[in-house]
Amino acid sequence: MSEHHKENFITKYVFTQDHKMIAKQFLITGMFMAVVGMLMSAIFRVQLANPGESSILYNLLPGAWLNDSGGLNPDKYLALVTMHGTILVFWVLTAGLSGTFANFLIPLQIGARDMASGFLNMLSYWFFFIATVVLLSSLFVETGPASGGWTIYPPLSALPQAIPGSGTGMTLWLISITLFVVGSLLGGLNYIVTILNLRTIGMTMQRLPLTVWALLITAILGVLSFPVLLSCGLLLIFDRSFGTSFYLSDIIIGGEALHNEGGSPILFEHLFWFLGHPEVYIILLPALGIVSEVIAVNSRKPIFGYKAMVGALLLIAFLSFIVWGHHMFMTGMNPFLGSVFTFTTLLIAIPSAVKVFNYLATLWRGNIRFTPAMLFAIGTVSAFITGGLTGIILGDSALDINVHDTYFVVGHFHIVMGLSAIYGMFAGVYHWFPKMYGRMMNKNLGYLHFWGTFICAYGVFFPMHFLGLAGLPRRYYSNSAFPMFDGLSDINELITFFALAGAIFQVFFLFNFFYSIFKGTKATQNPWKSNTLEWTTPVERIHGNWPGELPVVTRWAYDYSKPGADEDFILQTEPLKEGEIEH
């Protein structure tokens, strides 16, 4: 299997079955979507700072989205919010993050030549790609893209009379997400099978790097929850197109009474959040896996409490399936159910706290090397602390009454899920760039990128908690309609300032990334002095990963600064010395 296949341009770069190339396809597509999603947020932040006024940024939008005086139309503000959420949650932080690092790291870190099925893996990307094209095309339909929020609650999402975006735009959204789910299921099954079956000799489950553990658990979450989203979406398609009443009942819209009776939008919410909450961890866990690896490598210390870290991942994953109702405290579901969901939700704080303490213990008495990847990994830990804590407020149904759907929620999830995950993704890119492209990313630009992002991101999301505590609901086109919010415009302007500044700092990353692919300094085989198997492969990409025999693993991934060793790292392939105990 180690022979080099003949590759032409198409099989190498387009319809490739090499997991490393597929990972790069996911990464580049994810980055492109991240730029689109970020520009959308820049635009609606400008609207929030200067409601109704025109802006130079609006030149990026189709003319029909603007009113006569050049301001943004309210329903198109909602379209931007909806698409921003959809893109960031699914395209960037699910496919962009898991797709990239599961594909790239799983075979390399477990010592496999490729994924179990290269063909399914290729299909997985191309389903994702078509989903991307369909989603982007919805931006250009006459009535605009889906505008009912990324959670697409019916009846709003089911009735074009309720908001124009629920016409063709919503149809395209549903088609796109269906394709997306198919792609992510193909990928997820592949990841699970690969990890369970293709580990090299000696790579027991207890020796797996935490990245692989996190990716395995993420894939299991995805395989169990995405089909529910699919069925949830299918029923919505039926309601929209075939006159069924799964979610619709007793509705008068546009002066006309609809025939639908007996359906319940609450059913939709249950189905949606049965995916939706595990989805949060589908986003977060890969980032935590990456961060565990990057922090251990750059502290030059073993990750503290490896078994507890795996246990915490498993517990978080399990709990994530029984907490979905905390998104629905205010829907009018039985208050007793609310109690149950409060209980399970607050339990998640326990494994989360364990993870934070273990990260801190890993840094303690380390010999910390601040690579750009390390900076971002630390950013994840900081965001996880800051954002995780406010979850204790939101998960408590009694407190949720007054902060539900306010900016407090927006601040919370952008920090704990958005920032933690995107920092984890940046950490991964900086860390494994040398393995991906055989070159180094520029260190100083990385530093600049980190500090700009870190400062601006807290400047954007921390003040949002105060907006929420002042009672400001999310998804408001403008808060000028209520005199009680008049005092908040300064905060809104501050947030917008940081948002735009933060966006500019991403240019340094994009520039660094593309510049380094072609012109970066050449990487050595193991530039970070890591233990894991991917750094035993040659710098030049080859199909099959290792030129000769597959490596044999004899120890866990975290023998950093082990007493008695000459260097402060020991490759996983290095046999145990006589009398040496495995960690």
Added chain:
Amino acid sequence: MTNILIVVVVILLVATLVQILRVSELLSEIKNKDVNEVTDKDNNTQGILFLIVGFGFLIFVVWQMVTWNHLLLPPASSVHGTQIDFLMKISMGLILVVFFVLSPILFYFLYKYRGKKSNKAYFFSHNNKLEVLWTVIPTIILTALIIFGLKTWDKAMNVELTESTTIIEVYGQQFNWTARYSGLDNNLGKANFKLVKGRNTLGVDMLDANAADDKMAREVHLVIDQPVLLKFRSQDVIHSAFLPHFRVQMNCVPGMTTQFGFTPTKTTAQMKESEGEDFEYILLCNKICGASHYNMQLKFIVETQEEYDLWLASQENLETKLLTQK
């Protein structure tokens, strides 16, 4: 024209960056150094930066808490709201303590253990005692919080109907609210969306005897210290009735009725005294519902029994309104 200018500026900026990078890389090549290697000096700088920026962030948080405190909602104007506020204070205090302990530890460790080529890290892979300790402590604290939270939740949500409870319907539609008082019998007449027609905008079934004395209103008046049960319906999409000052929120879902009961404790006049002349209790929509979601309001007025009686008497019965005025 501006667009072209912007594109030109961006291209020039990128070109400049390329040149700067090339120069720095050439320079380090001359000095025979790897430009991307993390040196002791880098570790030093970044460690100090974490200390400065990290603590700067904490100061920024404190600054926000001080500067924006006056913008936050005033203390609750309802019985259960006061309990929620108390729970909020406890929970907020707790998470702030944890935040102001853990974040400094993180930033200090980064500074303290910034790497040096000559140093070696301490091999420390696990410690069962420590791990049990920091699993058990959060568990105990969270158990207490959960119990406290569930009690508050239970009290807020399970209101008992008493003789004096006024029942009022709040009906949401794109993009306004209508209230319906249940009248002297304190019973709302049945309603059905198929009956919405002309002036009967709520679809009230006028054949139901309870409906005759119902009253429709465009603002909601409440009596201080008298319990009220709000019943919510929606005509089209999901709305959410949010009364931040009373700590009340409930979704309005087409096809079903939801409810929230509470007892207001401060009149609008009292609030105007403490919060300023332009204070009003307001109900906002808090579930995305369409283009004008951001402007869907219903005024609430809390007043004394006498004021309330006067106002209510001036409101027309549904029977008069719908049947006789034809």
